[in-house]
Each structure stands twice: as C-alpha cells, then as structure tokens.
Ligand code: K7E
Ligand code: CUA
C-alpha cells in the first residue's frame with residue numbers, strides 16, 4: 001500500500017472502498033454517492049441549494065450557535081462555534097488545567113472538594129430549560145468515572161458545583177427536566193452494585209441494584225433516588241414534566257458480555273415524577289448508610305415506574321420536539337422503537353399494557369445508537385455499524401409499522417466513521433430548527449494526518465436544512481465527545497468581565513474581609529502562625545508586589561485581584577518550580593496555596609499574555625530560613 005499514489009483517482013477510490021469494507025459496512029454504493037455529494041458541496045451553488053447561507057463563517061464574523069461539547073474522559077466541556085466548528089473555549093470540570101489553575105486554585109478546590117479525584121469521564125452536556133426551551137443559565141455534565149454531576153454557570157462559563165451521587169457507580173445518562181422548568185437534573189447510574197456496598201453480596205450479582213437519581217438543579221443536592229430492575233444507560237424526559245425514562249441494556253443483570261446480551265428484549269423504564277414526589281412526601285422511603293437521600297423502590301410492580309419491553313440492548317433515548325414521541329435506539333437490534341408519550345397517562349392509570357405504548361418498531365440499519373430531530377417530523381439516527389446517518393419520517397414509519405406500504409427512509413448518508421451520538425441545532429427543545437446536524441464519529445481512521453497510534457475522533461457537520469443531508473465539514477476532536485448540544489447564540493449571554501461580587505470567589509472575599517484587607521487596593525501580607533496570606537493586585541503590566549518575604553515551611557496563599565477593567569486583559573500568576581499557576585481575568589480574584597519549602601529566591605511571573613511588557617510582569621518570593 002505504501003507506493004499508492006494518492007492522486008490516482010481509481011486507486012484512492014479503491015482505498016476508500018476497502019476502508020469501508022474493513023469497517024464492516026456493506027454500503028459501497030452509498031460510499032461512491034457520498035464522494036460526489038461531498039465534492040459538490042464545496043461549491044457555493046451546492047450550499048445555496050440546501051437553503052443554508054453557508055457553512056463558512058467569514059473572517060471576523062461570529063457563529064450562529066454555541067456548541068457545548070463533552071470532553072469525554074479528558075474531563076472537560078468545550079465550546080465550539082457552529083457552523084465554523086472552531087473551538088472557542090475549554091471549561092475544565094473534572095480535570096486539572098494548568099492554564100486556568102482549575103484543580104490548583106483554592107476556589108476550584110472548593111468546587112471540586114479538597115480530596116477530589118482529578119480525572120473524569122464526561123458524556124452528556126445539557127442546558128437548563130424553561131417550558132422546553134433553553135434558558136441560557138446552566139450546562140450540566142456527568143462524570144461516569146467518579147459518579148458525579150457538575151454544573152457550569154453560563155454567565156462566566158465556569159464550573160460552580162459538583163455533586164457526588166451516593167450509593168451508585170458510573171453516572172452515565174444525564175438530562176434535565178424540560179417542563180415547566182429544570183427543577184431536576186436526572187442521572188442514570190449504569191453499573192449495578194450491592195446496596196449498601198459494604199462487602200456484602202460480592203458473589204451474589206442477583207442482589208446487585210442500581211438507582212435513578214434526581215438532583216435539585218439549583219442546590220445541586222440529590223433530591224431522591226429510585227431503585228430499578230436492570231441497569232440504566234441513557235435517559236430523557238417529556239414535554240409535560242410528568243415523566244422521565246431510561247434505557248436499560250442489562251435487564252438480564254449480567255456481569256459479563258454474554259450475560260448482558262442473553263435476552264431479545266430489554267426495557268425502557270418510565271419514572272412517574274409526581275408519584276415519586278408524593279411517595280417521598282408521604283414518608284414512604286428508605287435511606288442507606290452515609291447519606292440521608294430518600295430512596296424509593298421502583299422495581300417491577302411498583303406504581304412509581306413502568307417497564308416497557310424494547311429490543312435488544314437499547315442505547316440512546318430521544319424525545320421528539322413535538323413532545324409526542326420518544327425514540328429508543330436498538331443497538332443490537334437494527335430497529336428504533338417509537339414510544340407514544342401521549343399513552344403514558346393511560347399506562348400509569350392501568351388502562352393499557354406497557355407494550356401498548358409502542359407506536360412502531362422501525363427497521364433502520366445496523367447499530368442504531370442515538371436519534372436527533374429537525375422539527376419537521378424527521379428523525380436522524382446514527383447507525384454505528386453501518387457508519388451512516390439514517391434520515392427517516394416518523395409518521396410514515398408508524399404507518400409502515402401498521403401495514404401501509406410507504407417508504408419511511410428518506411436518506412442514508414455515509415459518515416466517517418462509526419457515529420455514536422448525533423445532535424441537531426436546538427433539537428432537544430421545542431425550538432428545533434433543523435439547520436445543522438453533528439455526527440460524532442468514534443473513529444477518524446485516515447481522514448486526518450497521522451498523529452501516531454492514538455487517533456482523534458471526527459465530529460462531522462451536516463447541513464440538514466434542505467431535503468438532502470449534506471456533509472460539509474470534518475472536525476478532529478480529542479478524546480472523546482460522546483455528546484454535544486447546539487444552542488442559538490440569542491439564548492446565551494456570558495459576561496465579558498467579572499462582577500466584583502461574583503460568587504465564584506466569595507469565600508476568598510470573606511477571608512480578606514476577616515483579614516482587614518480591601519482586595520481592590522491593598523497589597524499586604526497577613527501572617528497567621530505558619531499560614532501566610534499574600535494579597536496583591538494586578539494592573540497590566542505589574543503586580544501590586546514586586547517581592548514578598550516568607551519563612552521556610554510557611555503555608556503560603558497568594559491572592560491576586562485583577563484590577564484591569566478592559567475586556568480580554570487576563571493576567572496569570574505562576575510561581576516557578578512550585579506547581580503554582582492560575583488565571584485572573586478582569587475584575588476577578590483568584591488564590592492558590594502552597595508550601596514555601598525551599599529557602600532562596602523564587603520568581604513568579606504572569607503567564608497570560610497581557611501587555612507589551614508582559615514578560616516584565618514578574619516578582620520574587622524570598623524564602624528565609626525559619
Ligand atoms: Cu457514548 Cu451517550 Cu455515553 Cu452513546 S454515550 S455513543
Ligand atoms: Cu499580566 Cu501577562
């Protein structure tokens with residue numbers, strides 16, 4: 001293969017086809033068709049014919065959408081501009097970030113908890129809503145690695161709360177209540193464990209359980225938990241505010257691969273939120289050692305839940321913007337199951353059986369994982385094994401399921417390669433606008449320059465505004481954007497500089513007050529036994545202190561207040577050889593604590609470029625023998 005000339009059309013077509021074969025796809029014909037479509041797309045005419053102005057954002061122009069991207073096991077959330085696919089910002093959450101000092105500063109440690117694990121595994125970012133529409137306030141994100149849920153404040157785009165969910169392992173599916181507003185954040189725990197997990201039942205997997213958790217979106221406390229049968233994978237909720245529902249791929253309770261694939265059907269478990277709240281209010285709950293979170297029993301037979309059998313090892317569950325249907329994606333079945341949400345009231349009233357809520361089981365292709373919507377009655381389902389997006393008409397699919405001879409599949413588009421989630425602009429809200437679709441491909445193979453054995457993922461932008469889906473952009477991404485969401489820019493209004501009373505540094509402000517320090521003007525050292533607090537200001541290109549003096553062994557806290565008022569003039573504070581570095585944006589106060597364990601001269605400097613004399617923005621920490 002090494003002597004293939006990539007300019008030779010026949011050869012490159014040959015390579016392309018064998019690559020798709022290698023990936024297990026039978027879509028050779030479709031592959032050839034895409035080649036043509038992709039080439040045509042690069043011409044302005046092709047773009048105009050789709051109805052979108054352009055996938056290109058002109059120099060100096062702003063994107064139309066904020067994209068919030070999960071950073072996967074990198075532990076962060078990223079902001080992309082859509083449709084340019086430019087990465088605009090990174091928001092550290094469950095990771096350490098040496099640029100901003102996340103995980104190093106006192107303020108971030110207060111959010112993370114002093115002894116927090118500093119790895120994470122983010123999957124599902126979702127924004128808070130009012131009446132089924134984004135409200136621009138918070139983005140929530142799960143941590144599968146350490147059973148946590150975090151909240152990002154969208155006014156400053158920083159993480160402000162992290163909650164550890166008790167009694168469960170592997171928080172995976174995460175969604176917000178859409179209606180009437182985001183009172184709850186729902187979180188699925190994927191793995192089953194003994195309850196309590198104190199050494200009992202290790203060898204009795206039949207006694208393992210998992211739970212569905214609801215967090216109060218404002219306090220971020222866990223409001224309640226529901227014990228379920230099977231496991232929990234993804235979750236979503238409806239547009240009445242009454243129900244949430246989660247897929248379970250392990251209704252079998254298996255502890256190995258074969259065990260989780262034994263049955264032809266698993267289930268979707270539906271949670272009746274009002275009944276759960278009423279049960280807790282009536283005191284019908286238990287608790288487990290180590291927390292006082294009320295726990296209700298939602299296993300089969302409970303009035304709080306209902307179990308709808310769906311084919312096999314379902315993964316994504318997605319509610320259509322019209323509020324009528326939810327789509328459970330089959331994964332090991334080539335089907336998606338359409339649930340009629342209008343029948344859930346009857347289901348819980350005992351008037352119908354769980355399977356009566358199934359409006360259709362739709363054959364789509366191999367490996368359906370997630371479905372997105374355009375607000376025009378179409379669904380877009382990722383086919384992992386086929387490496388395709390399948391566009392289909394929901395109403396026609398229901399007609400076909402009921403015996404009518406109609407073609408519900410509108411188009412299958414090849415993507416490169418192996419898509420997991422996809423997401424449409426505003427598509428998880430009532431405002432689904434059907435403009436752009438992102439296919440988050442798990443493999444990029446040879447779409448990019450080879451950077452070694454570890455490959456980037458490939459986040460592909462697809463124009464869905466016209467009748468035909470058109471692939472317009474390949475976006476390499478570092479591990480691993482499981483999911484994303486795209487919010488119109490009119491919904492999000494971040495600040496440009498901090499307010500002095502921002503709660504993110506309120507604790508530091510309170511401590512300064514106790515020390516009698518006015519942060520906005522004082523440059524002062526407060527000694528408190530072996531604890532030394534060094535308060536200084538910064539205005540480009542100087543710190544309020546050129547030097548400060550401490551004793552060996554002192555525990556030193558440096559508190560910097562950035563007095564600059566000008567947008568984008570962020571300073572840093574980095575102390576050489578001490579693991580100390582942080583961001584101080586305009587009007588922000590930030591602090592960091594370390595031990596001055598070595599006598600001598602230690603320089604500190606500004607590590608965010610701020611001024612022509614940025615290099616000169618520095619000073620000395622002088623450490624004397626104790
Ligand atoms: Cu990777 Cu939503 Cu965690 Cu699907 S999830 S692919
Ligand atoms: Cu201040 Cu660079």
Ligand code: CA
Nearest residue numbers: 249260261313
């Ligand atoms: Ca199963």
